[in-house]
Amino acid sequence: MRKTALLLTTLGIISGAAYAEQPELKVKSVGQYIEIDNTSGAEDIGEKVHFGNKVSLSYGKDWSFGLMARKAWKTDTDDGIHSTGHRIDLDAWKKMGDNFSIGARWRQEKSYDRYYLRTKYSYGMFSGDFDIAYQSNNSEAGRKSGDRDGYYFEGTPVSVKLGPATVGYYFKTETPIAAGSDFNGAGIDHWYRHQLRVGMPVYQGEKLNIGVQYGWEFANDIEVSGDETNDKFTLKHDNNSHILWLTASYQVTENLTVTGSYEYDMFKWEKEGNGSSYVPNGSNKTTNGSLDSDKYYGELQIGWTYKF
Numbered sequence: 001m002r003k004t005a006l007l008l009t010t011l012g013i014i015s016g017a018a019y020a021e022q023p024e025l026k027v028k029s030v031g032q033y034i035e036i037d038n039t040s041g042a043e044d045i046g047e048k049v050h051f052g053n054k055v056s057l058s059y060g061k062d063w064s065f066g067l068m069a070r071k072a073w074k075t076d077t078d079d080g081i082h083s084t085g086h087r088i089d090l091d092a093w094k095k096m097g098d099n100f101s102i103g104a105r106w107r108q109e110k111s112y113d114r115y116y117l118r119t120k121y122s123y124g125m126f127s128g129d130f131d132i133a134y135q136s137n138n139s140e141a142g143r144k145s146g147d148r149d150g151y152y153f154e155g156t157p158v159s160v161k162l163g164p165a166t167v168g169y170y171f172k173t174e175t176p177i178a179a180g181s182d183f184n185g186a187g188i189d190h191w192y193r194h195q196l197r198v199g200m201p202v203y204q205g206e207k208l209n210i211g212v213q214y215g216w217e218f219a220n221d222i223e224v225s226g227d228e229t230n231d232k233f234t235l236k237h238d239n240n241s242h243i244l245w246l247t248a249s250y251q252v253t254e255n256l257t258v259t260g261s262y263e264y265d266m267f268k269w270e271k272e273g274n275g276s277s278y279v280p281n282g283s284n285k286t287t288n289g290s291l292d293s294d295k296y297y298g299e300l301q302i303g304w305t306y307k308f
Contacts, residue, residue, distance in 0.1 A: 023060030026308070030055050033259075033303025035070075040296045048072045048084055054305075066091035085110050099123050105131075112137045114152060128168070130155030150175050156197070170195040170215065188234060189225035194218060195243070207251040215243035222272050233273030241267035255307050265297040 035050040052070030059065070068089040074082045086109065093103040105116035113136045120129035133152040152174050159168030175190035199213035222236040247261045 023063075025057060025059045028056040028058050028064075029305050029307045031303055031305035033301055035299065035301040037299050038297070047074065049075050052303075062095040064093045093118075105133075107133075110138065125161045126158065127161070127166075128156055128158045130157055159197075165198055165200040168197045168199075170197050189223045190221075191236065192219070192221045193237070194220070199245075209249045211247040213245040213247075215245070217241035217243065217267070224273050229273070229275070231275040232277050233271055233275045234278065235269045236272050237267040238270045241265065257305050257307075258303075259305065260302045261300075263297075263299040266295070267297075268295070 031054045033050075033052050033054070035048075035052065037048040037050070039047055050070045050072045052068055055067045057065040057067075066089070068091075069087070071086050072084045074084045088106075088108045090106045091103060092105075093101050095101050100121045101119065103116075103118035103120075105114075105118060107114040107116070114133045115136070116131050116133040118129070118131045121127060131152075131154050135150050135152050137149055154172040156168045156170045159166050170193075172193045173190060195215045195217045197213060197215045199211060201209065201211045203210040217237060217239070219239055220237045220241070222234060224232050224234050243266070244264045245261065247259075249257055249259045251257050
């Protein structure tokens with residue numbers, strides 16, 4: 001009788017342990033945010049005003065997932081409010097040990113779909129992240145005259161923590177940004193951006209945290225390719241641009257946090273190419289070829305996150 005009871009008890013312990021180890025999908029947090037983007041000389045309220053919703057999930061100890069969906073409007077006191085598109089991001093991350101993770105992202109917008117492979121790491125004072133993506137453009141003009149597919153790279157491959165400060169190298173390229181599928185028309189072949197970034201906390205309290213980051217864009221390269229490029233030109237940031245980020249968070253309750261951030265870009269335009277006909281790139285369409293326009297870019301975001 002005692003052996004039977006002992007056997008049943010052992011089986012119960014084993015079954016309970018096995019059941020406890022089964023991973024389950026959990027909602028970790030939900031949140032919303034409003035973001036206002038504007039370039040000097042554009043709209044007087046917001047070149048784009050975004051309203052976004054976010055959900056974070058986990059599956060076991062090693063898997064995490066994210067969903068972000070947002071809608072964007074152009075807002076101006078004279079022209080009114082007009083829809084300018086939407087974005088959906090689906091993210092998945094897998095821990096590969098204590099210091100390294102790999103991930104994937106699907107980004108969907110009206111004009112393109114982008115498919116990412118992602119990685120991030122943290123070893124002592126060193127950390128970094130990097131995204132590689134293939135962009136499939138959803139142009140209705142066709143392969144010959146529509147926007148061609150291309151590649152996208154972005155990340156901070158290496159950051160070093162030095163006391164309270166973190167110093168990192170940032171790199172971004174879009175190739176192509178806007179050009180014919182088979183280079184039938186002149187367009188942007190690539191745009192590279194290189195930055196040195198330094199960030200640190202300014203204030204860390206029981207509930208309130210404030211941080212600052214500075215970026216120096218020391219190298220910027222753009223190239224026009226396609227037919228009749230000798231008569232074309234485009235614009236790029238000069239090799240001495242400056243970016244400032246301010247971030248803040250306030251823990252309202254144990255689960256609810258309110259966040260805010262502001263980005264301010266200061267730059268001058270340089271002409272690339274010797275022609276007289278302007279080729280717009282996807283990020284600077286508002287310049288219309290004028291070296292005197294768009295001297296800054298601002299981005300304000302306010303949001304909240306509730307953790308479960």
